[in-house]
Amino acid sequence: MAWFKKQRKPIEPPTDRSRVPEGLWVKCPTCSQIIYNKDLAASLSVCTKCAHHFRISASERLAMLFDGAWDEHDKGLRSTDPLQFHDTKPYRKRLETTIASTGMRDAVITATGNIKGRRCSVAAMEYGFIGGSMGVVVGEKITRAIERAIQERLPVIIVSCSGGARMMEGALSLMQMAKISAALARLDRTKLPYVSVLTDPTTGGVTASFAMLGDVNIAEPKALIGFAGPRVIEQTIRQKLPEGFQRSEFLLEHGMLDAVVDRRELKETIGRVLRFGGAGEVRAASPPPAVGVTASAGPDGLPH
Numbered sequence: 001m002a003w004f005k006k007q008r009k010p011i012e013p014p015t016d017r018s019r020v021p022e023g024l025w026v027k028c029p030t031c032s033q034i035i036y037n038k039d040l041a042a043s044l045s046v047c048t049k050c051a052h053h054f055r056i057s058a059s060e061r062l063a064m065l066f067d068g069a070w071d072e073h074d075k076g077l078r079s080t081d082p083l084q085f086h087d088t089k090p091y092r093k094r095l096e097t098t099i100a101s102t103g104m105r106d107a108v109i110t111a112t113g114n115i116k117g118r119r120c121s122v123a124a125m126e127y128g129f130i131g132g133s134m135g136v137v138v139g140e141k142i143t144r145a146i147e148r149a150i151q152e153r154l155p156v157i158i159v160s161c162s163g164g165a166r167m168m169e170g171a172l173s174l175m176q177m178a179k180i181s182a183a184l185a186r187l188d189r190t191k192l193p194y195v196s197v198l199t200d201p202t203t204g205g206v207t208a209s210f211a212m213l214g215d216v217n218i219a220e221p222k223a224l225i226g227f228a229g230p231r232v233i234e235q236t237i238r239q240k241l242p243e244g245f246q247r248s249e250f251l252l253e254h255g256m257l258d259a260v261v262d263r264r265e266l267k268e269t270i271g272r273v274l275r276f277g278g279a280g281e282v283r284a285a286s287p288p289p290a291v292g293v294t295a296s297a298g299p300d301g302l303p304h
């Protein structure tokens, strides 16, 4: 007879509900429905039977939101591996292989274009690029997208899809949380709206900074949103978490979100939010405030 016995069952590994696999037919991981790939694309990668939201790429996201073509910004920015980081392989090598496989330089695309006829500054994160992690480049690109919005008086929309800060850039990636939040504070002072869209997954430093700072925070159904992942919390507090914990609906119920919106209605909803906020209207009377490098103290003593 054993002296010690395991009292609890081991924690079950998460089922992977990642992006749409390659092929002609796709099986929905929730309802097991077999869906024709083209039908899935037509319904914005949402299962037509049970409304399971497949993960989509940043470029698919932009195509879904914008009315037509968009202008991409800061495309050439890439990480310089400031810490010379090594884990299972050198970070520099990891960057090279990810850039080759995704065709992107880092985990976010920033662009300007029209949403429901209103020009917007949009940032969409790419989970396929090292888990959508936020490093120096992501921080810089999002900050520039916000500053561009302030200069041109545009509303900001950030679509988060991220595992959090990028550990290969250590404290430098954590600094991006403060940098982006400060840029959002400047945006707030100009009375321009910021809509945060949280998709599966939005965790770590992204949740702890800009993803939760929207004037309106909208999430996709059943998206994982939290700071630490459920497995880490379960291992720390040694308790089973309640059903649906850290999912959009749970957060909405507890006042952390403003709405949970189906992806097929997302563009319509964002358009309505912008219309409600009066965004995109030409306001000739208010000149664009100085931003970024030339910081000068404002009436409140803070740099503008």
Ligand SMILES: [Zn+2]
Residues within 6 Å of the ligand: 028, 029, 030, 031, 032, 033, 047, 048, 049, 050, 051, 052
């Ligand atoms: Zn389904």
